[in-house]
Amino acid sequence: TQLLEQSPQFLSIQEGENLTVYCNSSSVFSSLQWYRQEPGEGPVLLVTVVTGGEVKKLKRLTFQFGDARKDSSLHITAAQPGDTGLYLCAASNDYKLSFGAGTTVTVRA
Amino acid sequence: KAGVTQTPRYLIKTRGQQVTLSCSPISGHRSVSWYQQTPGQGLQFLFEYFSETQRNKGNFPGRFSGRQFSNSRSEMNVSTLELGDSALYLCASSLAQGAFYYNEQFFGPGTRLTVL
Numbered sequence: 670t671q672l673l674e675q676s677p678q679f680l681s682i683q684e685g686e687n688l689t690v691y692c693n694s695s696s697v698f699s700s701l702q703w704y705r706q707e708p709g710e711g712p713v714l715l716v717t718v719v720t721g722g723e724v725k726k727l728k729r730l731t732f733q734f735g736d737a738r739k740d741s742s743l744h745i746t747a748a749q750p751g752d753t754g755l756y757l758c759a760a761s762n763d764y765k766l767s768f769g770a771g772t773t774v775t776v777r778a
Numbered sequence: 779k780a781g782v783t784q785t786p787r788y789l790i791k792t793r794g795q796q797v798t799l800s801c802s803p804i805s806g807h808r809s810v811s812w813y814q815q816t817p818g819q820g821l822q823f824l825f826e827y828f829s830e831t832q833r834n835k836g837n838f839p840g841r842f843s844g845r846q847f848s849n850s851r852s853e854m855n856v857s858t859l860e861l862g863d864s865a866l867y868l869c870a871s872s873l874a875q876g877a878f879y880y881n882e883q884f885f886g887p888g889t890r891l892t893v894l
Contacts, residue, residue, distance in 0.1 A: 711885025712885050762878075765823040766823065767823065
């Protein structure tokens with residue numbers, strides 16, 4: 670059973686468009702992380718959000734942690750083909766990461 | 779600084795066999811975690827080790843086991859392989875200083891196990 674629900678499961682957009690990926694849960698988390706995984710590689714950490722209502726920006730990526738610390742979103746502005754990959758949200762507790770199922774993002778040139 | 783290395787990268791086994799996968803963490807990292815990734819179940823936590831002690835274990839059968847050595851290198855073993863064990867097995871390491879979630883997890887490229 671996934672504690673974290675990610676939507677959509679798949680997203681295909683044209684270069685230059687914007688996209689948003691969501692991560693929701695009924696549980697409250699002390700922190701939430703976003704990873705990107707490319708084929709043949711392990712996930713790479715993009716950001717960790719800790720405070721409810723927190724917004725973090727990483728170039729064209731904007732991450733938000735919900736006020737109640739139960740949900741998060743990842744927004745990409747002006748997507749590029751290099752943004753293609755599997756985006757995963759993860760919650761950390763008891764010395765482990767619990768991952769959502771992931772959103773596969775394809776950016777077409 | 780070298781990243782997390784996993785060996786072998788690819789492995790083909792038959793049902794009933796056993797397999798041992800190896801993970802070398804980033805130098806100085808003391809925590810090593812293992813995850814199984816499949817298309818159907820996504821990334822599932824297997825176990826985490828710190829200073830040769832298992833601190834947490836996921837919901838996997840006893841056929842899955844692991845250990846960590848004094849140099850922080852880790853191995854995981856799967857006995858009596860089943861078709862459903864086919865997956866990408868990922869290892870992650872971290873410094874393990876302070877709260878767990880403050881420590882960035884660095885993942886290796888994984889070992890692709892195929893069970894025939």
